Amino acid sequence: MEVKARAPGKIILAGEHAVVHGSTAVAASVDLYTTASVRLPSSSDKDDTVKLQMKDLALEFLWPTSRIKEALGGFVGSISTPTPCPADCLKLMASLVEDQNIPEAKIELASGVSAFLWLYSSILGFVPVDVTITSELPLGSGLGSSAAFCVALSAALLALSGSVDVDRERRGWMAYKEDDLVLLNKWAFEGEKIIHGKPSGIDNTVSTYGSMIKFRSGNLTLIKSNMPLKMLITNTKVGRNTKALVAGVAERTIRHPDAMNSVFKAVDSVSKEVSILIQSLVDDDVSLTANEEKLAELMEMNQGLLQSMGVSHATIETVLRTTLKYKLVSKLTGAGGGGCVLTLLPNLLSEIVVDKVIAELELCGFECFIAGIGGRGAEILFGDSS
Ligand SMILES: Nc1ncnc2c1ncn2[C@@H]1O[C@H](COP(=O)(O)OP(=O)(O)O)[C@@H](O)[C@H]1O
Ligand SMILES: C[C@@](O)(CCOP(=O)(O)O)CC(=O)O
Numbered sequence: 001m002e003v004k005a006r007a008p009g010k011i012i013l014a015g016e017h018a019v020v021h022g023s024t025a026v027a028a029s030v031d032l033y034t035t036a037s038v039r040l041p042s043s044s045d046k047d048d049t050v051k052l053q054m055k056d057l058a059l060e061f062l063w064p065t066s067r068i069k070e071a072l073g074g075f076v077g078s079i080s081t082p083t084p085c086p087a088d089c090l091k092l093m094a095s096l097v098e099d100q101n102i103p104e105a106k107i108e109l110a111s112g113v114s115a116f117l118w119l120y121s122s123i124l125g126f127v128p129v130d131v132t133i134t135s136e137l138p139l140g141s142g143l144g145s146s147a148a149f150c151v152a153l154s155a156a157l158l159a160l161s162g163s164v165d166v167d168r169e170r171r172g173w174m175a176y177k178e179d180d181l182v183l184l185n186k187w188a189f190e191g192e193k194i195i196h197g198k199p200s201g202i203d204n205t206v207s208t209y210g211s212m213i214k215f216r217s218g219n220l221t222l223i224k225s226n227m228p229l230k231m232l233i234t235n236t237k238v239g240r241n242t243k244a245l246v247a248g249v250a251e252r253t254i255r256h257p258d259a260m261n262s263v264f265k266a267v268d269s270v271s272k273e274v275s276i277l278i279q280s281l282v283d284d285d286v287s288l289t290a291n292e293e294k295l296a297e298l299m300e301m302n303q304g305l306l307q308s309m310g311v312s313h314a315t316i317e318t319v320l321r322t323t324l325k326y327k328l329v330s331k332l333t334g335a336g337g338g339g340c341v342l343t344l345l346p347n348l349l350s351e352i353v354v355d356k357v358i359a360e361l362e363l364c365g366f367e368c369f370i371a372g373i374g375g376r377g378a379e380i381l382f383g384d385s386s
């Protein structure tokens with residue numbers, strides 16, 4: 001029996017980092033997906049291993065099922081009550097990951113493999129399984145690859161476990177039922193904790209539900225943009241790690257609590273304004289342009305506040321300067337420190353200008369693309385149809 005699940009990446013329009021400290025943030029899914037295929041070997045199959053393949057990274061991990069059970073068996077609880085991985089269990093998982101000799105250049109993946117071990121053991125128990133992961137998302141670039149990985153994996157494992165209400169006879173991609181989305185999102189959050197340390201939950205939530213969300217302290221509001229939003233995404237290709245950047249902001253907050261709390265409060269106001277603005281009705285080009293100008297100004301303010309949190313980077317500043325030459329406003333998205341930058345492309349902007357700005361950014365060694373925003377969330381597929 002085989003099930004596939006896919007989950008989208010995301011952009012954060014406003015509020016990253018501050019959302020970890022209780023501020024509002026606004027995020028949207030992007031049409032770039034991570035897919036997890038999970039296959040249970042047939043009963044005649046003698047193979048007693050857990051196999052994890054990361055296809056695009058050309059990596060394969062193998063463990064005897066008994067080895068995982070011996071290490072983690074005492075820690076897993078009930079599928080219906082997602083629980084954090086205890087610190088002692090994290091240590092045991094680290095040794096299971098060490099056994100696999102991940103090449104030094106790809107060592108960042110170790111946290112993803114640990115998240116896999118926790119989600120697999122907790123959701124499926126200790127049965128032989130063959131898992132393949134593929135992704136259209138750049139890893140560690142601010143587009144939420146860690147959350148998409150946890151959501152896709154949890155969605156496939158839950159569907160196989162029989163603990164969610166899915167129609168196994170149905171062909172084609174299908175969404176989870178509303179109640180099951182809550183359970184899926186909770187499990188993905190537990191995986192994201194292993195990768196991020198202290199995540200806000202916004203990334204796994206938008207990857208689970210898709211569309212566009214306003215998020216604050218674990219609570220989501222689905223929102224619908226009435227503004228046709230077009231964003232250029234520039235990947236600076238500077239690798240960074242969300243866990244370290246989130247920890248850096250927390251340390252700065254300990255050193256300067258009053259100043260940082262004022263910054264988080266300002267971000268909260270910016271995000272709330274962004275949320276109201278994108279939902280407001282526009283009936284002609286004049287009001288659309290006026291709203292785009294307001295959104296650009298809010299993005300500029302958010303970027304300034306992110307700079308004061310210490311999460312910008314020389315390459316991000318280069319993108320800001322380059323796009324500003326064309327009167328276009330940009331902000332980092334995700335954890336910053338490199339990674340991806342968003343540039344608002346006004347709807348009436350000529351294609352010639354878009355091509356010019358992309359050409360100039362690419363000359364700096366960056367990669368540019370325009371992704372669809374606000375589409376579907378997690379989906380599953382039984383059998384081989386696509
Ligand atoms: N397709 C994947 N396969 C395995 N691990 C993944 C995958 N996608 C993400 N991860 C894990 O998530 C980490 C990147 O997460 P993070 O630093 O939060 O950046 P982002 O979420 O912005 O891409 C990777 O180093 C890896 O541990
Ligand atoms: C910085 C943060 O707000 C978003 C991180 O996104 P990403 O992992 O860089 O895609 C952290 C979080 O909300 O958990």
Ligand SMILES: [Mg+2]
Nearest residue numbers: 144146147242
């Ligand atoms: Mg992440």
